[in-house]
Amino acid sequence: MTKKNNVIQLSAVKEKRDKKLQAEADALAQSFATAKAIATTPSIKEIRKEFFELSIKTLLAALKCKDDYTWGHSLRVAYLCVSVGKEMGFSPDELYELEVSALFHDIGKIGVPDAVLKKPSRLTDDEFLEMKLHPSKSFEILQDFPIFSKMAVNAKYHHERFDGRGYPEGLKGDNIPFYARIILIADTFDAMTSTRPYRKGLPFDVAFSELREFAGTQFDPQIVEKFISCMTKEQSKNEETFKLQVIAGDFKKDAA
Numbered sequence: 001m002t003k004k005n006n007v008i009q010l011s012a013v014k015e016k017r018d019k020k021l022q023a024e025a026d027a028l029a030q031s032f033a034t035a036k037a038i039a040t041t042p043s044i045k046e047i048r049k050e051f052f053e054l055s056i057k058t059l060l061a062a063l064k065c066k067d068d069y070t071w072g073h074s075l076r077v078a079y080l081c082v083s084v085g086k087e088m089g090f091s092p093d094e095l096y097e098l099e100v101s102a103l104f105h106d107i108g109k110i111g112v113p114d115a116v117l118k119k120p121s122r123l124t125d126d127e128f129l130e131m132k133l134h135p136s137k138s139f140e141i142l143q144d145f146p147i148f149s150k151m152a153v154n155a156k157y158h159h160e161r162f163d164g165r166g167y168p169e170g171l172k173g174d175n176i177p178f179y180a181r182i183i184l185i186a187d188t189f190d191a192m193t194s195t196r197p198y199r200k201g202l203p204f205d206v207a208f209s210e211l212r213e214f215a216g217t218q219f220d221p222q223i224v225e226k227f228i229s230c231m232t233k234e235q236s237k238n239e240e241t242f243k244l245q246v247i248a249g250d251f252k253k254d255a256a
């Protein structure tokens with residue numbers, strides 16, 4: 001074999017080896033790309049959670065358009081409920097359900113006329129009857145959405161009283177859903193302590209006395225004590241803002 005033939009043969013071998021190496025490198029790059037795509041593609045569970053939370057945000061945005069105060073109140077009540085839920089040893093899933101139920105408790109106020117909802121003075125009997133429809137309206141808004149079915153029930157019963165003299169159905173004691181009993185206490189506490197354009201919020205200790213006075217009649221007495229102990233700790237933290245699980249952001253504890 002001539003020297004020239006040897007060179008041609010060697011370059012053919014080199015070309016073949018280079019092609020093989022390139023094919024291996026391409027295959028490796030492809031499998032990396034596939035692995036990366038799998039790692040960054042959301043699972044069905046993640047997509048479901050994202051859809052769930054977007055639905056919550058959309059409904060709350062509608063509530064904010066209707067009445068900024070009720071929106072802020074709903075966020076604060078959700079935070080207070082989660083705080084007491086933690087105090088009571090709830091699991092993360094339970095805390096999540098409680099938070100969403102509380103966020104939605106007053107969503108039915110979207111259906112209350114502005115003249116009643118935003119009236120700064122005392123409501124007439126007829127106006128009060130109109131206002132009392134809001135828990136049932138919360139249920140109406142949420143009931144057909146299967147992912148909100150538990151929250152719909154908790155929202156519906158957040159104005160039931162422990163002694164059975166609440167509304168809409170006059171449920172009594174343990175027949176009132178547990179989360180609805182927690183929401184009522186947090187709801188009343190926030191309503192008492194938040195500052196409105198026409199009045200200053202009550203100090204915590206005055207609100208605690210009110211809760212204790214109506215423990216056993218309006219409120220579940222066991223939850224009242226847990227709530228007060230939790231709010232006492234909350235007060236000592238001296239934080240101006242709070243966070244929620246479902247909605248991103250720092251929200252002001254002070255109502256305005």
Ligand SMILES: [Fe+2]
Nearest residue numbers: 105106158187
């Ligand atoms: Fe309410």
